[in-house]
Structures are given as C-alpha cells and as structure tokens.
Amino acid sequence: MFSFRALASLALGLTLMFDSWGYVMPHQDPTDILILVNKQNRAPAVPVTLVKPDVTPTRESVAENIYMRPEAASALEALFEGAAEAGLTLYATSGYRSYSTQKAIFDRKAAERGEQAANRSVAKPGYSEHQTGLAMDIEGETTLGTGLTEAFGESPEGIWVAEHCHEYGFIIRYPKDKTNITGYIYEPWHIRYVGVEAATEITELGVTFEEYILMVRGDRIEELKGDVMQDEEAS
Template sequence: MLTVATLAAVAFVTWAIAGGGQGGGATPVAQVEAWAGALTHTAPEPEPEPDAEPTTAEAGFDLTALSTTDPASPWVVVNKQHPLTPSDWAPDDLVAVDGVQVRAAVATDLEAMLEAAAADGVEILPRDGYRSYAGQAAARAAVEQRRGFEHAERYSARPGFSEHQTGLALDVDSASNPSCDLQTCFAQTAEGRWVAEHGHEFGFLVRYTPENTETTGYAPEGWHLRWVGRDLAGWMHAEGRTSLEDVFGVPGGSTYLEQ
C-alpha cells in the first residue's frame, strides 16, 4: 500500500518534470492530497464484522439472574427430578391470604390477582398454599388411599418434591362451579379460564398444562398456580413458553429421582 511519504516523492518528481510550477501543474502538496483522496474512495476500510447474537440479558431478559436450585429463589425448579434441598426446607416468611399461607413476596400479587378477577366478576377461591414436608406426605398418602398409587403419581408429588413446600404455589377453587374443584374440568370454568388468560399479569403460571405434561411429569392441573414474579411470567407468556423446565433447560419427566 502506498504511504503518504511515497506519494509525496512521486508528486515532487511529477511536479519537477512538469516545470516546477512554471507549466501550471499542481504543487506536490496539492497532488498528494488529490491522490490520497482518490485512494480513500477506491480502497475503503473493510466493514466491521456484525455483532454476535445478543445474549439473553442483552436481548432484554436475563434468565441467569436468579437461582433455579435455591429453594428460597422465586425461580426454583421443583419437579420429579429436582427435589428440594434440603428435603425438609421451609420458608421463614409465610403470610396468610384468604386463609392460605404463601411467601410474603407472593402475597401482594395474589391479593391483586383476586381483586382483579373480582372486578371482572370472577371469584377465585384460594384452597391450599404452603405445605410442609410432613403436610405433603399426609396429602400424598390421602390421595393414594382414595385413588391409588398410579393416580397419585400423576397428580400428587411425593414429599420433598412438591412446589407447595416452597410457599410459591397454591391451588384454587371455582366459585361458579365447585363440582370442578381439583378436576380436569376446572380449566373450563370461569375461574380456570381467567387464571389461564390473566395469571401472568400477576406473576403466576398455570404450572401443569396439557401441552407440557410430558415435560413436567404431571397431568394437567388448571387449578395449580405457581408464582415466579411478574417479569418472568410476562416474558414466558410473550414467548409462548409454558414450562420452567423448557425455559431454564432443566430435566423433568414422569420418573422420580432415586434418593
């Protein structure tokens, strides 16, 4: 590539041959400037390489912001392959909302959701919130006694594997059609349709849906709500994502982790 010094030398020789200014030729300085400009136009700097694909954080939402294994985290993933650690963990900030216990962070959004539903003429009735390890063991045993082991495996978590133990989950009932409480038809009630459509606005997911049964390991439960916070729930809704396993790349399925 020609340097400015080389251009200057060539320009001087050209200028001298032309008569050193007597023949009206351009001065060396003017010639160098002209050539330099021509080179600038004929040999542009290469375009920078395009930036790499933005990370999740750069795209506007950071899925690594909170832990998915810490039982105190709003984003903790609890399923048949990922039990709570320790198995008897219990939250220390439980508060009561309409007779059920939930974590303090959940309470404000739960109250707001119930009020918003009521304003739309829909009465959502909280049924069950936090359950201790012992409480889940008793609930699971009762389901097994009534419906058998196979049914319990599909609908009721073993103790230590339940979202209810985190204080971030609750079951709700239907005021308009109580016969559908804890039944598949709950999803078709006014309450079931409302939470499916609006729950994310208040930080709640319908955790077990027909679409994600194979991933979560549980049959559809339109009444089981899991709070993850408004940011994540809103992002998942916008992206059409229904399971925490899918979002965070966490294994799930219907087989329990052997302990």
C-alpha cells in the same frame, strides 16, 4: 434481553429432548422465586417466611392451608382483586404444605389408586411445589364445590386466570398436553408465582417452567441420563 423468536425455537428443540432425560438444578437458592421443584428437583427443606394472604378460602376448613411467601401472597391478593374487577370470584384452596402434609396427601391418594397413579397427580413428599410457598390451588365461583378439576379451566374464572395471571406474576404450572415435560396432568387450578417478568416471558413463549429454566439457567443444569421419569413412576 432475549430474542423471543430464538428462545421459542430453542424451546422447541429442548422440548424434544424431554422424553429421554431429566435433569437436576444443583445448589438452588431456597429464597429464589425461580426455584425449580419437580419430580427430579426436591424442594429445599429449609423454613421459608410465610404469611396468610388476605383472600377468601374455598371453605372454612382450608382457611389455615393458604399460607404463602410474602411476595407471592401480595401478588395473589392483587390477582384476586383483578378477577373481582372483572366480575369474577376466586377462592384459595391450598398454598404452602409441609413435608408431612404432602406425605399424608400422597399416602391417601396411593391407598385409593395405587402409587403409580397417585404419582401422576400428587407430588411425592419433598417434591411438591407447594412446599416452596410459591404455589396455590385456586377455585372459582362457577365450579365451587366440585373440587380441583379440569372443569375450572373451562369456567369463566379459569379462562380469566389463564389469560391474566402472568400480569400478576403467576403461571399455570401444569399446562394441557405437557405432561411429558412437567410430569403432571393438566392442572388449570395450580398457579405458581415466578414474578411478572418471568411469567410474562413464559406466557408469551408458550413454554413450560421447565423449558424456561433450561433457557435461562441451562449452564447450571446437570443432566440425568436414563429413564428418570419412568423409574420414578414405577417406583
């Protein structure tokens, strides 16, 4: 379908453009598993069908916070089983979040650290990928109890997830050193379901989801001229 080499060089060119402009996806289908939600693209405010994946929550208090869309939930179960076959135990911490839940999380972080700092690690309400039902924050046995930290990325579970999650249709949504593109710090614990085909292409190309969407849906994108990211952070 694509020449990977051509795509990779295109990705490099596109990446260079991200410092100075953002973009919006007009009229996204809320049921599309390739829906793009980031600091410029709001999560659709429509109900999505949600189910609770049959996986172990990190702790009992988060057991009701791990709902996902059905296709993502099945894939998550398979991912956790795959890890178990490799002798590793994964836990689910946070899946679907409503607008009001996200608002509570953002407000708490902003009260602790100020709004600008909060915006680098927590999405503003309406702009969280968790609102799609396609994202999950996960933890592993090795770093259990330490919360969602970069240490997960160095743990055996985090290394396994980074290597294998695409086989189950997931990507590490906020990779290391890609903050200028994704708008977020490195989050090895936040995985996003995009389906096996897209996840495999994204992983083989070594690109972010933003770059991938530009490649496959560039014709639908509207450019936002100006310093959108900076405005957002300063607001």
